[in-house]
Amino acid sequence: MEMANEHHGADLTHGHIAHYGPRTMPAVLTAPDVLSTWRMRAAIVAVVFGLISLAFLFVPLGKEHLLRAYLMGYMTCFNFCGGALVFLMVQYVSGGKWGQILRRPLEAMTRTIWVVIVMLLPILFLMKHLYQWAAFPNATATLQAYKQGLMTQEQQLTANSKHTMLNPAAAIVQAAIVLGFMALVITILNYWSVKRDADPEAGTTASFDKWRVRFENLSGPSILLYVILMTAFVIIFVKALDVTWYSSVYGLQFLVAQGYAVLALGILSLILLSRYEPMKTMFRITEMHDLGNLAFAFVMLNIYLCFSEFLIIWSGNVPDEIPWYLHRIHGGWWVICSLDVICHWVIPFCLLLSRDLKRSKRKMIWLCSFMILARLIDMFWLIEPNFKDAASNLHISGNIGILAYVTVPIAVVAFWMVFYLNELAKRPLINVNDPHTEELLEPEHAH
DSSP states (O other): OOBOSOOOOEETTTTEEOOOOOBOOOSOOSOOTHHHHHHHHHHHHHHHHHHHHHGGGGSTTHHHHHHHHHHHHHHHHHHHHHHHHHHHHHHHHHOOHHHHHHHHHHHHHHTTHHHHHHHHHHHHHTGGGTOHHHHSOSHHHHHHHHHTTSSOHHHHHHHHHTTTTSSHHHHHHHHHHHHHHHHHHHHHHHHHHHHHHTOTTTTSHHHHHHHHHHHHHHHHHHHHHHHHHHHHHHHHHTGGGSTTOOOTTHHHHHHHHHHHHHHHHHHHHHHHHTTSTTHHHHOOHHHHHHHHHHHHHHHHHHHHHHHHHHHHHHHHTOTTTTHHHHTTTSTTHHHHHHHHHIIIIIHHHHHHTOHHHHTOHHHHHHHHHHHHHHHHHHHHHHHGGGSTTTTTOOOOTTOGGGGHHHHHHHHHHHHHHHHHHHHHTTSOSSOSSSHHHHHTTSOOOOO
């Protein structure tokens, strides 16, 4: 696939328009050896921060904060894996060059599902230390907890009304269904991806159509099922940290947040890989700009959903709902709330308005890294204020254990990154049996 007389778009990193000759498909499509170095660095970070985190076992409330911080890190990894799956399915249904260039990173993220499943086990074994509904799994237990002052009357009554869904056995069953469904779909999609490239009729219209229909037929219904199951998963393991709070948009918020995080990691992966072949040839400024626009769309949707929920609940001023926000803006939490808004919304929104920034690899590296950090800040704001010792009372003095929210998520995410990079190295970075592959070699013009 050779294109003559190509003029590439502006190389904004160096401030001039670069001109190239004819481009051809790189001779080698396998992942660069540098992935081994990146994997080793991720492993070192995971070990170092994991060992540092052990120190919190010996400080007041350290054990409690270690488990909460682990939940924060785990949900971040779940969001990467689940968000990559839904993005992959959406791309199969909708098509487009943006998905072709992003497909291998997305597939690698999804294949970490087995690690995500194993990483859930500590939360399942220790759930009674996180969730009131797990510590007091029936009406008798909640009554005793209320009499001992461990639950308010509202928490007792609400927990009783939700015991069908929120009890340890049901949580394990639902988690098995959600993660089992994800593992099944991920296995099939990744298996078909390999088979498609090995198709004897690869490159023909008949092969393109056969695989397109096959992927669409699986992905279409699976998107709907994933959204439903993922909503149940995040209700159990995050929203139900406060059994009294209700939100009908919570699942959709998490879905959008998954897209936000996956795009940040996906774009970051592609830019770093574009220093080496084959991505050096295949990852054009055009696709980077398109992915930047898609990230901007998710930032806007994230702002819309979160602010709409806040506006409705705040203006309604219902006693059952408003305390959730009060716990997150009083006693020092206003600082974290403001930081969350600025980092998670304002800065990405303003920067992604710039066309030049979305076409600069150097600037997008910093922005995507910052967006991943912003997701961690948001997860901290969602999780920690649910607990009695932290609600409306954020402080570090005498509560050094809360610093586990820095070290533990870094260790957990770095541990997950080891497997992500390992999976990314296993397969060629470009799908050759896809009509969009040839489009990636077309000329792009500065405009």
